[in-house]
Amino acid sequence: MGKYIMSIDQGTTSSRAILFNQEGKVEHIAQKEFTQYFPHSGWVEHNASEIWGSVLSVIAAVLTESGVQPQEIHGIGITNQRETTVVWNKKTGRPIYNAIVWQSRQTEEVVNNWRSEGLESWFQEKTGLKCDPYFSASKVKWILDHVEGAQELAERDELLMGTIDSWLIWKLTNEQVHATDYSNASRTMLYNIHDLQWDEEICAKLALPLSMLPEVKESSTVYAQTDPSVFFGQKIPIGGVAGDQQAALFGQGCTEKGMTKNTYGTGCFMLVNTGEEAVVSENGLLTTIAWGMNGKVQYALEGSVFVAGSAIQWLRDGLRMIKTAKDSELYASKVDDSDGVYVVPAFVGLGTPYWDSTARGAIFGLTRGTTKEHFIRATLESLAYQTKDVLDVMEMDANLTVETLRVDGGAVDNEMLMQFQSDLLNKRIELATINESTALGAAYLAGLSTGFWQDIETIQSLRQIKKVHEPRMTEDLRQAKYQKWQKAVEATRVFH
Numbered sequence: 001m002g003k004y005i006m007s008i009d010q011g012t013t014s015s016r017a018i019l020f021n022q023e024g025k026v027e028h029i030a031q032k033e034f035t036q037y038f039p040h041s042g043w044v045e046h047n048a049s050e051i052w053g054s055v056l057s058v059i060a061a062v063l064t065e066s067g068v069q070p071q072e073i074h075g076i077g078i079t080n081q082r083e084t085t086v087v088w089n090k091k092t093g094r095p096i097y098n099a100i101v102w103q104s105r106q107t108e109e110v111v112n113n114w115r116s117e118g119l120e121s122w123f124q125e126k127t128g129l130k131c132d133p134y135f136s137a138s139k140v141k142w143i144l145d146h147v148e149g150a151q152e153l154a155e156r157d158e159l160l161m162g163t164i165d166s167w168l169i170w171k172l173t174n175e176q177v178h179a180t181d182y183s184n185a186s187r188t189m190l191y192n193i194h195d196l197q198w199d200e201e202i203c204a205k206l207a208l209p210l211s212m213l214p215e216v217k218e219s220s221t222v223y224a225q226t227d228p229s230v231f232f233g234q235k236i237p238i239g240g241v242a243g244d245q246q247a248a249l250f251g252q253g254c255t256e257k258g259m260t261k262n263t264y265g266t267g268c269f270m271l272v273n274t275g276e277e278a279v280v281s282e283n284g285l286l287t288t289i290a291w292g293m294n295g296k297v298q299y300a301l302e303g304s305v306f307v308a309g310s311a312i313q314w315l316r317d318g319l320r321m322i323k324t325a326k327d328s329e330l331y332a333s334k335v336d337d338s339d340g341v342y343v344v345p346a347f348v349g350l351g352t353p354y355w356d357s358t359a360r361g362a363i364f365g366l367t368r369g370t371t372k373e374h375f376i377r378a379t380l381e382s383l384a385y386q387t388k389d390v391l392d393v394m395e396m397d398a399n400l401t402v403e404t405l406r407v408d409g410g411a412v413d414n415e416m417l418m419q420f421q422s423d424l425l426n427k428r429i430e431l432a433t434i435n436e437s438t439a440l441g442a443a444y445l446a447g448l449s450t451g452f453w454q455d456i457e458t459i460q461s462l463r464q465i466k467k468v469h470e471p472r473m474t475e476d477l478r479q480a481k482y483q484k485w486q487k488a489v490e491a492t493r494v495f496h
């Protein structure tokens with residue numbers, strides 16, 4: 001048995017390869033950023049070949065830098081930015097257009113047409129998703145409509161499509177295997193999450209030949225062996241695949257119904273495990289597949305905050321108020337509160353529960369006494385307020401009370417923010433020793449299918465808690481602060 005599981009974490013701005021040992025600890029990490037293309041306002045694209053190059057280079061780097069031999073890798077887990085869509089030519093193996101990224105709004109018109117045809121609930125009932133450019137369906141449609149000859153090639157069975165996991169599996173197997181997992185399929189808006197099949201009616205509506213779509217497999221199963229010509233002379237099983245937020249849910253050990261995690265990265269993504277029930281949301285949450293394993297599928301409800309850590313980047317790069325994201329805590333801790341200042345960072349609209357793409361950022365409550373410290377604190381607090389917006393509707397829709405929120409992502413090292421989060425939610429906040437929940441989740445999925453770890457109980461026993469925050473705020477203060485936030489959001493939304 002090999003000594004390590006390698007996770008390939010293909011994110012929106014960088015690719016990472018991480019080696020985990022049998023205790024679930026990080027042995028080594030290599031990371032590489034790649035180019036973001038913004039061809040027009042609101043468009044975001046990636047070069048899928050460059051992504052593949054970045055993945056190969058981090059695999060090489062993690063092995064060279066750690067001195068681990070390729071034959072010591074027991075299995076590979078893949079986790080990825082979700083929804084981002086690649087269409088490639090089966091014969092040449094080359095993408096016919098850039099990958100259209102989940103953040104891109106270039107397919108707004110496609111989606112508007114569907115909305116005006118009244119198809120929103122039709123899509124939602126089948127896929128659990130909102131009719132939005134965020135998901136893959138409008139992206140693949142756009143590529144087929146805009147790339148010359150693409151529709152004909154698709155009909156001649158010469159094109160394949162996939163999310164980034166599929167693209168990487170295809171490349172790692174030297175263009176032999178075209179597959180994806182349940183969690184990624186459930187973000188395409190093409191997959192029927194109840195029947196567990198590509199939805200033929202949706203594909204017909206989009207004129208999308210079913211032959212373009214990958215085979216959907218369990219998240220923890222052996223997909224294929226890597227081809228020795230691409231993976232350093234070795235055949236290594238690809239044993240686990242999941243979209244990054246679902247992988248983080250698994251990595252956080254949220255394997256039982258009601259367990260919830262929130263990831264504080266560029267945006268925030270909160271998922272609650274709803275077990276074998278696909279709960280339908282009344283409040284703008286998405287119903288999605290958490291993972292499929294051992295012949296069963298588990299579902300989750302998901303809420304998204306579009307701007308979270310990126311608001312801190314804005315303080316750093318746009319306003320130049322801080323030099324590093326970490327400095328935000330230093331300044332914010334110099335004051336007891338934001339002195340009535342509220343920042344609503346709706347830079348690209350608002351996600352759950354508002355789904356208001358027209359809203360833009362706003363600041364309230366400024367006085368002559370407002371200082372930089374108050375402003376920074378208010379911006380940090382906005383991450384916590386937006387998280388409360390999501391958690392409140394999540395508890396309502398899932399009909400449960402979340403006792404503990406498990407957190408991960410770049411911003412959780414900020415103790416001021418995490419304490420404020422605990423105070424505002426009136427809940428216990430838990431940080432695990434390993435903050436790499438996404439990569440860890442993919443490693444666990446791969447390790448379970450390849451016998452590196454025996455069962456879910458084994459991996460649960462590996463989880464160690466680094467820090468806990470307990471609520472300390474009075475109920476009156478909590479309510480007063482949150483009501484003010486709600487007013488700020490309301491006011492933001494009427495400004496156009």
Ligand SMILES: Nc1ncnc2c1ncn2[C@@H]1O[C@H](COP(=O)(O)OP(=O)(O)O)[C@@H](O)[C@H]1O
Nearest residue numbers: 264265266309310312313325326409410411414
């Ligand atoms: N100490 C901190 N306080 C607040 N935000 C932070 C802190 N450290 C990092 N961040 C934010 O976290 C984000 C990076 O987290 P990460 O999980 O790597 O994001 P992603 O995976 O979305 O790229 C950045 O947006 C950064 O501004």
Ligand SMILES: O=P(O)(O)OC[C@H](O)CO
Nearest residue numbers: 011012081082102244245
């Ligand atoms: O790559 P990340 O961490 O920004 O995650 C992106 C999400 O999967 C989008 O749905």
